[in-house]
Amino acid sequence: MPFQALSYFKQMRSTGIYPNQFTFSAILPACADTMVVTYGEQMHGLIWKHGFQADTFVASALLDIEVLRESSLNPDQVSFSSVLSACANTAKLHFGKQVHGNVIKRGLITLVYVKNSLLDMYSKCRSFDDAMKLFYITGDRDVVTWNVMIMGCVHNDNFEAACSYFQAMKREGLSPDEVSYSSVLHASASLAALTQGTSIHAQILKTGFMKNACVMSSMITMYGKCGNLFDAYQVFEETEDHNVVCWTATIAVFQQHGCANEAIELFEKMLKQGIVPEYITFVSVLSACSHTGQVEDGFKYFNSMSNIHNIKPGPEHHACMVDLLARVGRLDEAKNYIESMPIKPDSSIWGALLGACRKYGNVEMGREVAEKLFELEPDNPGNYVLLSNIYTRHGMLKKAEEVRQLMGINKVRKETGCSWMEVKNKTFVFTANDKSHSRTNEIYEMLRKLKELVKKRGYVAEIQFATNSVEGSEEQSLWCHSEKLALAFGLLVLPSGSPITIKKNLRTCGDCHTVMKFASEIFERVIIVRDINRFHRFTNGLCSCRDYW
Known part of the structure; x- marks a missing residue:
């Protein structure tokens, strides 16, 4: 939301607060995203006025390849890493490749710091093959290099490869750190590989990372996704630092296991201990309310997000509220809620309503919602199947066949169960x-x-x-x-x-x-x-x- 960012920048200056180097580093990408050259030029002038033109991070945010080539300054590994990080976070692969070329010209490719930034850029830009080539053809690798590859595999849903890289790193004699363990536990959770997860748990016990909240929350999630609710809660109980991440992971596990009342009890206990909930915490809590039909409590927690905790509800929260109403059969209210939302409804929100239309047999609303979903995600077979099932359930076999034919026309295949x-x-x-x-x-x-x-x-x-x-x-x-x-x-x-x-x-x-x-x-x-x-x-x-x- 670049224009919103610029609006906040303007409001900040109007209150007499001066921007610093971090402010400018944050606002420059927003200027670029607006595609309005004047904004960038005006910001450049302000940077000179406030004396931050020589700051590495500000200068990096201002760079393009032409400036880099023609400037009398010699950018160092910090400059390049900053630019590559920006490319990674904004998924600008083409620009990142140009920076890669400049890195090679300047002979900086052998620097581990720069190489790690390049690997991260390719991974986050969904060009993992390029990341792998770079990983294997360049020199020294530190633990960060391996971590970037493991996380890249996780982000690209290649969880088995993530586990393989973790084992290869250990074979090379490098000791995993908290990022290594957290990432490989995430991969094990996604694979539901309990045996592997417990093996990593044993390694963590030996290496002394049991006090790390990030590692412990990943372990809670791993046990939960592997179906072991008891061990997930046991890890939570043994964690010394019950920060919001650990609380959220445990609440999510109980919710995923159908123990919605227990998830809500944990949330209330967390609040009593003075832990401030985060965005994702409310997703699990609202989902728990939805899966137990607790409509009043759901709205209470939803309203507390903005009224008490200063958290702006996002698409996931609105989807939970639609699901909450729809699951108890209040389909018209759910539809009215969608139409009055402050954000544009996405596929998850309409999908929640379509599922309820199938459950309660509302043919007309189901058809209307399905048509919206066909526009939003034409390649998702689940929406076609749900509408077809609605028609079949009501004996409208010709209509159901038309939906199946539409799948064929759009070359959408139902996933094999x-x-x-x-x-x-x-x-x-x-x-x-x-x-x-x-x-x-x-x-x-x-x-x-x-x-x-x-x-x-x-x-x-x-x-x-x-x-x-x-x-x-x-x-x-x-x-x-x-x-x-x-x-x-x-x-x-x-x-x-x-x-x-x-x-x-x-x-x-x-x-x-x-x-x-x-x-x-x-x-x-x-x-x-x-x-x-x-x-x-x-x-x-x-x-x-x-x-x-």
Whole structure:
């Protein structure tokens, strides 16, 4: 928001407060982003007037390649690193490459400080291949070099590579620092690799980083995303410095595990201890209110953001409020809320309403919202599938077919649903109707037995969740869902009484949710299902989400 930045700069000067070198370093990129040359020229004049023209960071912000080439000044590694940092933070890859060329001409490429800035620029500009080439062809690497590569992998969703770089750094004899550990824990969390995460935990214990709040918050998140709520909370309890980052990580873990009431209790406890919540803290708290139907509390916390904590609500918070209203069936209020918002609604906000339209069967509103989403994100298959399901549920099969045809016209493919689980450090993946496993016959026999057992307990197939099935075969297609196959496999191979943890790349369906509840009671097992939205922990026939998800 460059013009807003300039407006604040003007207000600051009008109150008699003089800008310093940091102010000018911050405002110059805003001048550039406005694309109005006069602003930059006027700011340049002010810089001379206040005597900051020789400051390294201010000068770096003023540089372009022509000035760099023609200037009698010789920029050093600090100048180049500052410019590259600006390129990284504004994703200006083309400009960054020109700076790279100038670095080579001036013989500064061998300096680790400059090379690390180049690696960071390429990684943040989504040109990771260039970062890798630079990493392997240049000289010495310090721990920062490795950290930049690990973080680059994480930012580019290449989590396995991040873990590989971490191990390679250790093999070269370098000791990881807090950034190294925090980044690799993030990668382990995203992979839901519990064994790897616990191994890193052991290393952290040996190297003395257990007192570092940044590392500990990453560890809390790792255990949470790996399905281990108990250990996540245990780490929080053992952390000496309960700063806002640790509190927020723990609240988020409880919310993701369906323990929304506990998440809200933690938030209240945090406030009582005088910890000031941050932007992201409220996202988890509002989401917790949404998933428990606590509308009044949700609005109370939402209003406290600006009234008490001076935090301006963002798209994520507004999406939570829409979801809060929509989940309890107040669809018209949710739609009115969107239309009266101070910001333009994005896909997450409209998506929350579309999901509720499917749940409550509002065809007209669902069509209207879906059309907005088709414009905002035409390549997202989930919106097409939701609208198609709304039509199918109401017997509007021709309309549903038209939506599927539209997907074909727009070359949008529905993501294939799959579930996976780890047994003895080996990952087993299942898709719907999967018969590729070596124990397929045993898996389907276990499914048949499970079906008989749950029917005796009162199970009735929820055929509205059967998609792409021939009429009359809906129930059978439900019993071939990937998470049910994974469950049957887990019952076969895991010791009696041990937990079964299943991960899925899409949202689990209502029928599978019901079957998991029955199975947890019948087999006296804890069953944990992590879908794309949250964790469901099934115990004694109940789910942690209290069937509100």
